[in-house]
Amino acid sequence: MFKKLLASVGIGAAKVDTILETEHLHPGQKFQAQIVVLGGDVEQEISGLELALMTKVKVEGENGEYYASQVIEKWRVGSQFTIAPGEKKVIPFEARLHSETPITEINAPYNHSYVWLETGLDIDLALDPSDKDLLHIYPNEAVKNCLLAMEKLGFRMVKADVERGYLKASNFQSVSGCYQEIEYRPASTSLFGLQEVELSFVPEAHRTHVLIELDRAFRGDGYVDLTIEHDHVNLSQLCDQLERLFA
Template identity: 45%
Template structure:
């Protein structure tokens, strides 16, 4: 009885350790790994193992700005089972990254974009053991071409974060419930400009919404464009032209 009481408090209870096979990947790719379960001091009933793909989103309200965890996707990887004392069990999994998973591998002065896999064991009458594994999400090659073009034009990425809500562009809408913003500033003295870019992967194309804050009180404006995943540098430059020269 004393062992059961301690296990219910997490002492000597079953533990979980997720090992991700590919910790660096693109949006839409398959995340693969193994959940390793190790029994504690007593036999325990495991109702479920849940995997959640999470990010951190910024929430703006009348009371200010706050940050909260946001689930992009989830799955249950195993049916209920009993784990014996000191028993070890490996469960292989595959989880597709949501197409709108934020990019984390960006060269921003302030990068607030984080993506992680959260593993939880559902155990009767006990504290649920959990494990968190951070994942690097790289820009797709065509997105990297957009970023490179902006740098060549004298823009520096100053901030990257994820907003809670929906993004609406010209002919496209985000679906995940959040969207990423990459904020750039130009270094020009007389034509200083700020651009916020958001990308939405949609099959074989990338949609982009640009919010442009122009200098000298000329106000904000929006530009949308869509390019294929295999767009060349020239095609990227052409698509960006209306944004850069707005």
């Protein structure tokens, strides 16, 4: 009985570990994993498993800015089962990353973009033991070429972070509840009259939308946008498109 009580508050309880086939992924990419559940000191009823795709978001609060963890997407895995003391169960799992998963692998001096998978056991009357697996998220070809175009136009990346909220333009809007901002500043003084440019990407299956915030010295902030078709990614054309938008 004493061991059962301890297990009910998470002491000597079952543990979970998610083993990913690879931690290096792109937004919208399928991934495979094995969820390993190891029994504790006593037999336990497991109500189910949950996997959550998580990120850290910047939130505007009454007392200023702060960072909080946010769920991008959540998956329920399997149904109720019993695990015996010391028993090992391996559950295969496959899913697709949300297309709006923030990019972590970018060359920003101040990169506050983090993405991870969190796995938890839903155990009745128990604390929720969890396992966290950090992910390395790379840009798709459209985003990669857009970032290269910014460099070619004389801008340097200075910061990247993820904010809570939604993006909306005339022909697209985000759905994940958070969005990434990648901040650029001109390498030379007053390039196109711009002090700062912030890019946010909303990828879809066959195209990537880009919302661009422009901060000009004498005209304040403004927004422009463009859409990059995945089968027509061209660095030179992107440079021309951005140059026209900035002019």
